[in-house]
Amino acid sequence: MKSWISLLIPDDEYKERKMLYFLSEGGIVLFLFLIVMVITGRYSDISAEIVSLCSIAVFLIYVYGRYIISGIEYTDITSEKAYVKELRSICIKTVTFIVIFIAAYMTLIKVPDSLNEWIEISGILLTLCTVMFFSNFISLKSSYKKNKELL
16 A cells, blocks of 8 residues: 555656655755754754745755656656757746746736736746756756766
8 A cells, every 4th residue: 555655756666766755855954944843942042934935945945856856757768859959848837837827826916007017926936947957957957968978
């Protein structure tokens, strides 16, 4: 019988093992972070909400960062042609995200009225797109480099 964690783990055995390592390492990093927060909490006034949000961020950033730089996402990218094709795909996904985000925001939330609202939405969108593009780009580059070494 499979655990609920199997929903988060890929079917590929190698990727599964690596992801379990990353999740375990993330748990250890989170544990150490919480120990540091307990110690610093004695000498400063940090709210439980801040510690909780920082704990979640530390765990997610660590696990996601390890996954990105591990080079295990794009296992089939071995040639320059496949690399360029996937890079185009990443650019298209980023532009598609921009269009969907703007359409969803204007449909579900509201159309920005002032210049300040446009700047805020643009800042959020630019940040999200930058993180999305560079995380995919770094993952692709790491995977391509790793796959070339394996050949």
